[in-house]
Amino acid sequence: MQRFAGRIILLWGWRRALLAFLAGALAVLAQAPYDFFAVCFVSFPVLVWLLDGATGEASDGWLRRLRPAFATGWWFGFGYFLAGLWWIGQALLVEADSFAWALPFAVVGIPFALAFFYGFATVVARLFWTSDIGRIAALAFGFGLAEWLRDVLFTGFPWNAVGYAAMPVPLLMQSVSVTGMIGMNTLAVFVFSLPALVAARRHLKLGAALLAILVAGHVGFGYVRLAAPPKPQTRAVVVRIVQPAVDLGEKWDASVRDRIFATLLGISAKAPEQGHARPQLILWPETSVPFLFTERPDALKAIGDMLGDGQMLIAGVVREEGGSGNAGSRYYNSVVAINDKGEIADAVDKVHLVPFGEYLPFADLFSRFGVGQLVAGPMNFAAGNERHAIMLPNGLRAVPFICYEVIFPDLVSDDAASADLIVNVTNDAWFGDTPGPYQHFRQAQVRAVENGLPLLRAGNNGISAVVDPRGRIVDALAVDARGAIDAHVPVSNRAFLSARQRRINGLLIMLLFALTAVAFSVRQRLRVN
Template sequence: MHQLLAVFMALPNACLLAWGWRRCGLALGAGGISSFALPPYGLWPLLAGTIPVLVWLLDGAVEHGSGRNKQRLLAGFSIGWWFGFGFFLAGFWWIGSAFLVDGDRFAWMMPFAVVAMPTGLALFPAIAMSVVARFWSEGSWRLLLLALALSTSDYIRGHILTGFPWNTFGYVFADTIVLAQTASLIGVYGLGLLALLVFSTPAVLADSIARGKKIVIMGAGALCLLGMGIFGAVRLFLVADPDVSAVDLRIVQPAVAQNEKWLPENRERIFQSYLDLSSQSWANNARSGVERLLIWPESAVPFLLTDSPDALVRIAGVLDGDMSFVTGAVRAEPSADGAVYFNSVYLFDPDGTVQDAYDKVHLVPFGEYLPLEDLLETLGLKALVNAPGTFQPGFRNRVLSLQSGTSFQPLICYEAIFPEIAGSTDTRADFLLNVTNDAWFGDSPGPYQHLAQAKMRSIEQGLPLVRAANTGVSAVFDAKGRKVAFLSIGERGALDVALPGKMLSTGFSKYGDFFFFAMTFLLLGLILAQRHNRHSRKN
């Protein structure tokens, strides 16, 4: 313990005196270590060491005095970019697995993708840190500025262009269920802002201020964590759990390897595997007299389901007039230029007829479609997903309803990482349904990160989340984000579980990111007031 404390106390001097490649290396290391604060590791106390490193690096890099704006901007950009590159490289290295599934065509792209993605995403913290450096000065208010800028960059990253809010800072609490409950009020972006505020406070240990002031600042961070813990405990243990709904679920996880799924010779074996798992005897916890719903994952079968009458007849036999059925599937529609394809969810009645369908709205760039398709295809690039053509997006997010009236909002794969998509429908669903295929990434951190982010949607919305994944993790979470049941990565089986009930609307489900914006403007006001007071004292 004493050795760990000694290392931590040596960090400020190392950061303050660093320059050139040493400064870049410290920022890179801080970013890489910070990624382990997120799922699947969940070592969030690490941020209490890495976020202060950013503060100390800026303290040592920023040159004070007039005419130094350019140097400040460049120094902040460099520190932010290297931090971001380390953070995203350590957090996203697993994306390379997708390029090995069809290695003959895509393996050559893997090293470029693994490096290019962190390179581009690092621009967000780089720009944020350059703004921070421009207005950097002595005083504890600079911690507010850093937290405000980085959380805002997370929000912008989640919305600009098509948006990519994967591994935002708010997910550091995703696996600490008590602290994660605060997301029901302020959402994941607000949670990220609180995390950055809390974990920046140890930076004052190196400040030349009174010991009492240091205690007050760090105590404020500790009180914030305590407040989050109290709020979470009240919501988890004192707010009554809703009654279990009158629906029993069967979630099928066939565990089909991605490189085997689309081989023609495997078509019948894969389809029969789904049927066998779907028709097996229900577990002992199954209830009589309740509605039953069978669920298959994203693009479950390797063919156009509605173009195969024989397959539909065999599915109807499994349903036996007793179960409704939901599956992910590729859907085709004729058009003047040939068929148009959608990544869809079908809802079948118990008699095996299609009742409704939802088409995925938010597609994965480079996976399900190519931006600037004509140009990139001339360079030899193609979308990764095996489909007859690139997918077209659906028109809107919507709720589907079973015959009994129980409703759900489909979130197809990638859509579950967007807080604004869940709950974006005109009517509030009874549960969220995330169908996905994470087989592209094997048993890497990727599927676990995806699971943690999907789970956060249940806390934000106060709705149970049901997840069907081809190779795992398939799971059910209640309306407070607690895991009710799951099937592990690579496990073949069927998960039988009662659908948890939904809670009353949460603050986030009613007001979205309002509280995050309110916190942001409050911090901005405090920062401006502090700067005004400081300039007034100088004059």
């Protein structure tokens, strides 16, 4: 192993870049839908050994000496994000005649930009690099900090954070209720990188002990949480989740809108199967209503006729303000709650929009070059001001998140703090049967665990599901299936720790690894001197 690691350390030039790229791409197999987390015990040790050799000339300034470390981390990140996000380009092929030109931007440009975060991570790690276990702590701190920044900078895009690789099943998700994603990302990189110690054998026994303790604690805590008897049920909601599997090629086709709407009504109105109660809540996916209610008020009457006494529909719609089709109209990607009288009882607009997909940043500048939003849709959206919970007929509070809003841990935790249910409506049909919908669902699943709340998820083509507060899938519909889920959803749990405490714990974990890295770095420099 020493000889193998030595050969990696001595790589230079394009060979070093290629191996870093391949190591990053390999790590994607730890994410959904593959969930082969063992590959990270290869990818991250390889990254450690590459960084062992990422040294500049002694005569160079400190910035120039960090260039090899940045390049190594950037190539690792480029491989990771290219292999993990290539499916974004699928959305541009729905209307290929109009948007195929943007494929390089989506498939290569986004990974190119995100890779800078991992380049930053390895630069931070290299500042405190040592020849022992201290460098493992430094890398964990660097990645923990980079993943946190990826969540908050430039509107944020924390997709496929490294910590999800350590949570492929509910048994291994429970620790996030204590550490939060900040701590989970940091701990995951530390654990995955520890096998790098077998090369030099310094602190090998300590590393093996820490690996065993952390893995045992991770698994043991999950087992205890899942084995614990559920709290007594205090309240519940009977829900029907509709998955219409509408072809996006027809989504905004005026000639088939009535058929799409009839499909939604038909699935919603079906009598429940034997043994299931009549649903109190019916849930439709993101932008499922194929027209504006301002243009088709008869649709509200049809929904009211479909709903029985005491039932409520929560549906994803495009909501218009400012008049029907006027130049000054504003459009929102929204969910609306419709009561059994066919009245809109509440509405919540999407707050965190997708850049270039739902709105065009610097629209005036891009329009000069003939660039519009890069995903086909009826219009550009405006962002909502705030999110609030929707009150259901039985008094429960459901807080809705539209599409990728659910991937932001802090956003969900803050807004769901006083809610009883998490609702996620999405339309992942843009991405077909690729890894994208499965990755999206996994992140939503982890939000349920973090917050100790049931998750009700409706997707146009999947993955629609009911997830319990421990992340276990109660029922689900496969990608591209058409149908409905009927489920009795008890509501009795709360988060194991508050969002604030999880955030503090995560930052403390990151700080612990930072201090450990500094201590080992100072110790090594004192020895050398």
